[in-house]
Amino acid sequence: MVAVETETRSATGVEMEAITAVTAGLLTLYDMLKAQYRGLIVDDVHLVEKTGGKTGDYVFRDFRTEA
Numbered sequence: 001m002v003a004v005e006t007e008t009r010s011a012t013g014v015e016m017e018a019i020t021a022v023t024a025g026l027l028t029l030y031d032m033l034k035a036q037y038r039g040l041i042v043d044d045v046h047l048v049e050k051t052g053g054k055t056g057d058y059v060f061r062d063f064r065t066e067a
Contacts, residue, residue, distance in 0.1 A: 002026055003048075013053045019045060 004021040006014040026042045033040060050058040 002029070011054075013050065015047050015050060019047065 002022050002025040004018045004025070006018045006021075008014045022045055023042075026045070030040050030042055046060060047058065048060045
């Protein structure tokens with residue numbers, strides 16, 4: 001698992017920066033491991049939690065696993 005935490009005092013959110021950082025980290029791991037593990041899959045990159053901002057708070061709920 002790769003996780004990133006960001007914080008800002010600006011009026012704009014930093015969700016895209018956090019998602020970009022996670023993706024860059026995953027791509028770096030992929031590049032380092034691809035020779036040994038050719039079937040690597042990079043998936044399920046998502047925002048876990050957000051507080052404040054114009055749209056308010058958000059907590060990820062995985063609707064794929066709910067009945």
